[in-house]
Amino acid sequence: MVITPLTPKGLEALVPQPPPPGTPPASDTRTVVIVINKDKSIMINQEPTLEANLGPRLEEIFKTRAERVVFVKGDADLEFQYVAKAIDVAHGAGIDKVGLMTPQMEAGQ
Numbered sequence: 001m002v003i004t005p006l007t008p009k010g011l012e013a014l015v016p017q018p019p020p021p022g023t024p025p026a027s028d029t030r031t032v033v034i035v036i037n038k039d040k041s042i043m044i045n046q047e048p049t050l051e052a053n054l055g056p057r058l059e060e061i062f063k064t065r066a067e068r069v070v071f072v073k074g075d076a077d078l079e080f081q082y083v084a085k086a087i088d089v090a091h092g093a094g095i096d097k098v099g100l101m102t103p104q105m106e107a108g109q
Contacts, residue, residue, distance in 0.1 A: 031071065032061060033101065034086050038075040042086070054086065058093035068094060073101035 034054070035043040042049050049057050062068050070090050074083040087098050 030065070032058075032069070033071045033073055034058075034090065036072070036074045036078055036082050036086055038077050040078070040082055055089045055093045058090055058095060062093070062095065068096040069099065070095050070097075071099040071101050 031045075033045055035046075037043070040051075042051055042054060044054075044057060044061070058070065062070075072083055072086050072090070074080070074086075083100070090098050
């Protein structure tokens with residue numbers, strides 16, 4: 001008889017950490033955020049992108065970058081499957097780390 005421990009499988013995702021207290025807000029233009037709106041339209045850093053072009057566009061953005069990190073922000077009323085699909089496309093485009101953004105994080109709570 002062989003006993004094998006089971007490891008849970010799921011989506012690996014990061015949560016952006018707030019800056020330490022007293023530090024000025026950073027305006028890092030290198031941060032890439034995929035925004036999925038309520039109408040399921042997709043934007044990469046305020047640039048409208050079709051769902052079919054999401055993977056190739058991410059590959060283009062990250063082809064010269066050493067750090068491959070992207071954040072995904074979905075509308076609060078959006079079904080999670082659309083966020084999960086964006087995470088999957090990002091991983092398929094070679095993104096090492098995918099983080100999730102929520103309205104509470106943006107408000108600094």
